[in-house]
Amino acid sequence: MSALFDALRERVEVHARSAVETYTHEVSEYQSSPPADDMYDFAVLIRRRTLDLSATGQPLTDTDLARIADVGRRRAEVGLSVPSQEQVLGLHTAMMVREVHDLARPEHATDLLRIVGWLGAQGVRARAAYLRGYTRGVGAAQVLPTRLEILARALIADEPVAPFVADLRVAARYRIAVLTTPDRTAGRTQAEVIAALAADRIPVTWLAPDEVVIVCPGEASAWVRRAVELIGRPCGVGTAEGPVGGLAPALARAREVSRVAPPESSPERLPEIADLFVEMAVAGAPAVDHWLRTYARALATGPDLVTTLRAYYAHDMNRVTAAAALHIHPRTLDYRLRRVRDVTGVDPGSTLGVRLLSATVARTLAVRHYAD
Incomplete structure (x- = not known):
């Protein structure tokens, strides 16, 4: 020896x-x-x-x-x-x-x-x-949720899938959805989310009490909405897609997106990096973020300017559909958009307005007391 x-x-x-x-x-x-x-x-x-x-x-x-x-x-x-x-x-x-x-x-x-x-x-x-x-x-009732959670953690870490859960892997590519909650989620609620999605064989795992990952073999919207419903609070959502063996980078992208995404109670469209890359860059640049807050404070003078701009940009600046989503008359929408221009000095329909004000709205909704 x-x-x-x-x-x-x-x-x-x-x-x-x-x-x-x-x-x-x-x-x-x-x-x-x-x-x-x-x-x-x-x-x-x-x-x-x-x-x-x-x-x-x-x-x-x-x-x-x-x-x-x-x-x-x-x-x-x-x-x-x-x-x-x-x-x-x-x-x-x-x-x-x-x-x-x-x-x-x-x-x-x-x-x-x-x-x-x-x-x-x-x-x-x-x-x-x-x-x-x-x-x-x-225990018998928890075998499938536990196997799926073990599978989820192996997939997002790009680790070999253990033989006793390999039969649950059904795709060559997965969409990773990360949900960030405003504060810690109780252990019982965490278990409910895992069990509920396990009924449809969707792998789920909590990386922290305020962060859950859903690993979807296809479209993720239904599972994300179900998870948010069970959590019972608005969540920031980020998604990214990747192949098995390359899901760790997808997880990293989805996590970054979720941390700057405006929290939603019933997400309809799941943000990807292309949707929020400006906000991600701003969040990582304190000087720029501080400057952007001046516009947030201007929008806070109202009335309902942040909500109005969010709907306006979400509907690709279509006045009619944006007004319908807000349950207001298009003329009321026009008044609010003029008010935005008056308080910020920026036309919300211009190229500068889209870039600047959409980022301001996203940061205001994602960060508590952003306009303070």
Whole structure:
């Protein structure tokens, strides 16, 4: 056995204790309701088995995988969520690699590659076993929503789809819809959103208490409206499309769009980057954003100028349809548009007006107290 394997064996207990401390510190659910089983014993076991098997180039046995799955099942039975388990699995992988890296020396190159190679191949199998066990522990009513949530998280991270959820993947391309809520969403509501869309086999996962991701194999409007209805509050919505294996960039774009999108209670048209790229640029430029607020304050003098401009631009500056949407006479709309020109010095129907005032309206609706 090489010096690297010896050094790692000597520090198994130390590394296991550090792992438990990291889980407890980093994963909020482990602080409020830690797993019932002994995390330390399992952390020691998995490290010892890693060293034993990687030294001889042997894969995890069926017994090993069953033991790992059993731990996943027990985590589900105490009520720990899919996001918390994904976070734990990510922390575990990072710590295992770091532990090896920290003790490796140039003369350990061969054994370093042996261990890291083993972790790459067997880590995928261990992760799948853990999540499969977790799915078995959630209860019959939650099996499909849990499988779909695991699938959603794999797809948006561009990770391999575990065999036990692969049958749920139905498309080569997906549309990612990100909904940003004005504040934290209760855990019960989060579960209701996941379960409701699972009835139609739509993968959903919450990335944070104020951010949910819907992974749609086609048009997303109906599912987004259903999710917003269940959340019960207006949400900022952003969407982007991409192929399987390239959904992480789509997620990043959709998240950025959702953060500047005006919140809606019943979204009809789902914004993409092309719809809000000006607002995205403004949000990232504080000096420009501060300047734009002067126009927001002018529009706040009313009457109903922000609402009027939103409808006017949403209907491609068609006076008749915009007025109908606002339930006002076209002449009243004309009066309000003249009022916009008077208070801002910009004609809302001009090229400058479209660029400047549409961005002002979007920022006013998306950011609380923007005109203050």
